[in-house]
Amino acid sequence: MADFETELLNYIIKNGTVKYSELAKRFKKTSPAVYAAVKRLKQKGILKGIYPQIDLPKFGYDFTAFILTKVDSRTFSRL
Numbered sequence: 556m557a558d559f560e561t562e563l564l565n566y567i568i569k570n571g572t573v574k575y576s577e578l579a580k581r582f583k584k585t586s587p588a589v590y591a592a593v594k595r596l597k598q599k600g601i602l603k604g605i606y607p608q609i610d611l612p613k614f615g616y617d618f619t620a621f622i623l624t625k626v627d628s629r630t631f632s633r634l
Contacts, residue, residue: 559584560592564602571608 559582566581567573575586575593582589596602611617 557592560596563589563592564596567602567605572605 563578563582566578575589578584578589579586584592593602593605597604
């Protein structure tokens with residue numbers, strides 16, 4: 556993976572959704588170049604998508620966490 560793609564991923568991780576024009580300005584690239592890099596990362600399966608980060612309590616929502624636990628019955632029976 557190119558250094559630019561690594562820096563781009565790190566920036567997206569820290570900042571959530573961001574416009575291609577803002578990324579282009581930040582990395583001194585053209586918007587089409589940034590779009591192509593994001594597309595390559597998606598095609599490789601590295602970047603699954605870019606999603607908004609919402610502060611749910613500020614928006615008025617409480618949140619609940621669900622934890623899925625998978626237990627192997629052979630291991631569990633030995634306890």
